[in-house]
Amino acid sequence: MPNAANESSEGTGFQPGDGVVEEASELQEASSADRTPEEEFLAQMLAASGATNLKEAGLYDPAEVAAEEERIEEEMSPEERQAKAEHDALAAAFSMIRERSNEGKLTTPGTWAAAGIVPDHLIPVDFSDLAFDEIIAAQAASAAAKKVAEEAAQAVVADADADAVSADSSVEDVAASDSKADEAADENAPSVDEGDSLDSEIETPEWKLDDIKVLEGKQTYLYSSDYMTDTYAHWAFLAEEGDDALTLVDNAREESRLYPRPMLAASLSSKPYYWNAEQIEQAWQAVQESGSYPDINTCEASNGERYFYSTDYLSDAQAKALAEWYSVERYMNV
Known part of the structure; x- marks a missing residue:
């Protein structure tokens, strides 16, 4: 799609900063005591860059640029606008x-x-x-x-x-x-x-x-x-769609397949879900009541932390042992 603004400005001879070259030269000639704080800042920028005007230093007066852009847009046809x-x-x-x-x-x-x-x-x-x-x-x-x-x-x-x-x-x-x-x-x-x-x-x-x-x-x-990774986008998608049962199931299966390990229930309290304990429990009840996810199960570590997992990837014994390791035993070995 053509950039109508750029096309319309061709041939005008305008370059950002044209209106401030003379002003910049005057800034350099003025004594420090006669300058406003803004003028003093510009003079220091010019001195540091070795430039003789704002254009050479890559500095433009925003008001001048905005005014020129407005003038160009006013000259456009309705189609160009x-x-x-x-x-x-x-x-x-x-x-x-x-x-x-x-x-x-x-x-x-x-x-x-x-x-x-x-x-x-x-x-x-x-x-x-x-x-x-x-x-x-x-x-x-x-x-x-x-x-x-x-x-x-x-x-x-x-x-x-x-x-x-x-x-x-x-x-x-x-x-x-x-x-x-x-x-x-x-x-x-x-x-x-x-x-x-x-x-x-x-x-x-x-x-x-x-x-x-x-x-x-x-x-x-x-x-x-x-x-954003594709995996995180999928989790964000589930959160936006509002299917809590499927969200719990997908997360539990992914953790069980990828790592493999059971999913800590409290992880659903984090971004992008931000579920509280009641929402997590309601989602688990929905999973059980639906009857559509027979592979999803739950277990607890000895400290009471709850986990969900898929029996397609973890046996009950594996899930229980890993839950105990992640919640209790690994801290004992530190």
């Missing part, structure tokens, strides 16, 4: 997914609406559709680019291997074959122009969204795999 609003809202939506993932939270389309980032000309469901279209398109373009790169690399290796196999077994012929393989690799390696043509065959995605993952349930949830 809408395109810019959509672009900015999408950037905010994708940033929100990553920020919330870093905080251990999933994101739903409703989160975007509640945060007020949906453009005025769109209803929330239309913006949600737009966001998912962008995610799908960006990930498809990224996958296509990777496929082309892998096929090109495989072709180079295949050609080199074919030449090497046809070589004679003598030392001289082997040496000649190696040289030939190197030449073949050089000949088949994409040149700068060929690389450009490969790139031109695939539309470069505007967004880098390979990390954005989707979970479908009562709602659609999104998270970033750069900031």
